[in-house]
Amino acid sequence: MYERRAVVRIEEGLHARPAAKFVQIAKAYAADIEVVSGEKAVNGKSAVKLMLLGVKEGTEIVIRGNGDDATRAVDELAALVAGESEASKGLNAGAHGGATAPVVAPALVETPAPVAAPGDGIVGVPASDGHVIGPVFVIEKAPLVPDRRRLSPREIDDEKAAFRAALADLAARFAADAAKAEGTGEILLALADLARDDSVVEAVEGRIAGGSTAAAAVLDATTALGHEFARMPDPYFAARAEDVRHLGRHVAARLLGVPDTDPSQIAAPCVVVAAAIDAFDLSRLPLDKVMALVTQEGTATSHIAIVARALGIPAVLGVRDGFETLKAAAALAVSGTEGRVHADPDGETRASFETKIAAAEEQRRLDAEWRDVAPKTRDGRAIEIAANIGSPAELDKAIASGAMGVGLFRTEFLFMERRSLPTEDEQYAAYAKVAAAFGDRPVVIRTLDVGGDKPLPGIAAPHEENPFLGWRGIRMCLDLPAVFKPQLRALLRAAVHGNIQVMFPMIAVVEELREARAMMEACRVELEAEGVPCKMPAIGVMVETPAAAFTADLLAAEVDFFSIGTNDLTQYTMAADRMNPHPRLARLCRADNTAVLRAVKMIADAAHARGIWVGVCGEAAGDPALIPELVKAGVTELSMSPSRVARAKRIVSELDLSQA
Incomplete structure (x- = not known):
């Protein structure tokens, strides 16, 4: 056993990109590598486990190696985290440029949903301004009901193979979609990296080896791993929980042959309604055809809200009551400004919305006449x-x-x-x-x-x-x-x-x-x-x-x-x-x-x-x-x-x- 103490001098600590680099180096050696921070010790060849340590810049850790090449491995890894190697200099020069760190929305006080009076529509969080009336397109998240039976020993290898095939297929899809995604490419790359992490694979395959079907093992393992991240005190690391859960759902859906609604099938302008819209969904949405967004989950500081505001798409998120009514409607009148949604609006509501839409358009037309003016006061x-x-x-x-x-x-x-x-x-x-x-x-x-x-x-x-x-x-x-x-x-x-x-x-x-x-x-x-x-x-x-x-x-x-x-x-x-x-x-x-x-x-x-x-x-x-x-x-x-x-x-x- 050979060990060294090292103070982490990588900007932001062992977040996703440095953890991935650490693992890449560790895996080049035959020696077993262990990283100790405080009272916690983890396998140094798992990026997820390294991140779960929550090691910040300035923290002292212990790196241990056991094997014939342990000394060289530990010395190289210690130089990496201490900022003394060429690899670590590259990380510090671009410590924030990797694509695998979790999204953390700005921690603002949440905008309260308005209180509705009878006839005022269904309320949610006003997340992006504007008024529209349009037909409904519902993104359905099919319920995932895995087989909970106990596998026989002869079925285990086939279930592992099915899991690995689904995981590889999804990782490839994430990576391919990242190149053309608007605003979500880095999130998809992060999900692709997560899908390849040994600790995720080991957690799922361990459950399969114990007799769980592949789909059940995926959902259970990613739920448990998500809970671990969610409990971390640093919001940067805690936000990784959502990535893990989304990954688990997408892999399980493939294993069960239960496809979600494909947003890319939207052919005409519409109001998109969904319980939640994750990064994968967002990457497939034809945003030029999205008139408004209405979701059951989400906040004014969530990723979908930020994208909606940037693109000028009205949005009402966090609809707590009446969501099923909205899903069943043929058309919705959405006020992203007020945080209100009307299902199949009656004539009076339509007239009110059409007046607001027309007034906004007329104001834009009148103001546009001043677009190229260099203004001066009359004096x-x-x-x-x-x-x-x-x-x-x-x-x-x-x-x-x-x-x-x-x-x-x-x-x-x-x-x-x-x-x-x-x-x-x-x-x-x-x-x-x-x-x-x-x-x-x-x-x-x-x-x-x-x-x-x-x-x-x-x-x-x-x-x-x-x-x-x-x-x-x-x-x-x-x-x-x-x-x-x-x-x-x-x-x-x-x-x-x-x-x-x-x-x-x-x-x-x-x-x-x-x-x-x-x-x-x-x-x-x-x-x-x-x-x-x-x-x-x-x-x-x-x-x-x-x-x-x-x-x-x-x-x-x-x-x-x-x-x-x-x-x-x-x-x-x-x-x-x-x-x-x-x-x-x-x-x-x-x-x-x-x-x-x-x-x-x-x-x-x-x-x-x-x-x-x-x-x-x-x-x-x-x-x-x-x-x-x-x-x-x-x-x-x-x-x-x-x-x-x-x-x-x-x-x-x-x-x-x-x-x-």
């Missing part, structure tokens, strides 16, 4: 109208809207809407694509704004009684240079391709700004030393804390611009949690409160005194009632959802501040 003040986006996938909508640039690129969605964190190269590609598309127009990219209420996969954020006042935004990034520096390097590289401007979020004191700038400068020096083209972009801060508002004059002396985040500025100024649905708090947490507007004026005055521009990128920027107030306060740029850009241009063009 001659030019105001930039930009778009908020979360990924390059939203680029076409932003350009089509007539946006005069990007006022807020929320980079956290590059991190959260995927199975793993993006590499430097992946981030560079995304930022460069947006910058190039807008040419000389400004593209304001906010550095990673997560933590507290929005945890990152694989990072053990502390439990916080009030996460909005906790370890988030720039505070978290400055503490995690292994996460922050790749983003800064990507931004510096992408700045060569357009007018990128970088914005730091949640700044409370000047020292935080200086520390962030110093880290960016260090990254610039590194890139130049490596001979990599780069450029220092304009630097700004997102003013969203009262502290930043009160010291705006000090911050303005050290930045090129301000952008006001009215969502957080409002809740911090009014001491009212914007996620709390209590009516009294909801009335307080409004950007039109005098205190908030005075803060905006204070910030704008400080910006003008230093000759820098000041924008608003919170929800208030696109609010027709607030646009005049913000412009009067001195704001020179407004950034909003692309769908609101043309309307904002019209409102600005009709303002006359000389009469204010």
Whole structure:
């Protein structure tokens, strides 16, 4: 027996990709490998078992080997986890770029389903805005009832062979579909990797050897394994449970010859209704024919909700009561805005929906006339109208809207809407694509704004009684240079391709700004030393804390611009949690409160005194009632959802501040 202790220096710890690399190396040796963390010891040749250890970066583990080549095996594996080998350097350079880490949706407070009055339809969670009426297409998940009889000894080998064939077929299907999937390719690749893991195969075949039929063994083994992941304290690892359960269902369905409804068979526009829609279903949906989505399961932060919003598909999820009625209907009227669904709507309901749909279409038509206008108030003040986006996938909508640039690129969605964190190269590609598309127009990219209420996969954020006042935004990034520096390097590289401007979020004191700038400068020096083209972009801060508002004059002396985040500025100024649905708090947490507007004026005055521009990128920027107030306060740029850009241009063009 030979063993070594090693401190894990791989970013995010032994998540899926490093675990897979560890196993690949371990299997190249004949020696038995064991990994010990705390009081737990697992087989070092199983990626699933390694992940179940939940080993984070900075944790000390023991690697043991037993066999003729144990010394070489353990030494190589210790060098890998310690970050001292070429293989580990590759992992650290792209630790977030693998396709096998679990999806973790942003941990937001769930939107409560509205309370229905008689005749108001069936309620669920409003997950994506819009109103539609359309025919129903139901995705049925056939019940899986495996044979629970005890196998005879002569049947065991045949059942194992059937299981392996079904597993191989499914893994190949996942891998093939991943190449053409929209938004779900990495999830499918993860499922393919999971299907090949020895521990999954061993768990199922162990049950078959004990006399269970293949289908029963698959469902029992994946359910048990899913429970193990679900109990893990780290949400990044816990989320793996859903992958395991989905895998088990798909393999068992193949073994039982029970096909689910194939979503790819949708031939005409319709409302898709399903108990749940997993990654495999989503990859097969012809999204151009999906008018709306209605599901029994799901939340406003689930993967299906994120995809629906990105594609502008109305969605109502989490329908608890009346779901069977919806499945049986011939047509549905869906309000993703209100979270209501009407089965076979009567004439009055149809008329109401048709009025809302027509009004929305007419408003879009009228606003479209202002699409290419560079708006000025009637007294001659030019105001930039930009778009908020979360990924390059939203680029076409932003350009089509007539946006005069990007006022807020929320980079956290590059991190959260995927199975793993993006590499430097992946981030560079995304930022460069947006910058190039807008040419000389400004593209304001906010550095990673997560933590507290929005945890990152694989990072053990502390439990916080009030996460909005906790370890988030720039505070978290400055503490995690292994996460922050790749983003800064990507931004510096992408700045060569357009007018990128970088914005730091949640700044409370000047020292935080200086520390962030110093880290960016260090990254610039590194890139130049490596001979990599780069450029220092304009630097700004997102003013969203009262502290930043009160010291705006000090911050303005050290930045090129301000952008006001009215969502957080409002809740911090009014001491009212914007996620709390209590009516009294909801009335307080409004950007039109005098205190908030005075803060905006204070910030704008400080910006003008230093000759820098000041924008608003919170929800208030696109609010027709607030646009005049913000412009009067001195704001020179407004950034909003692309769908609101043309309307904002019209409102600005009709303002006359000389009469204010």
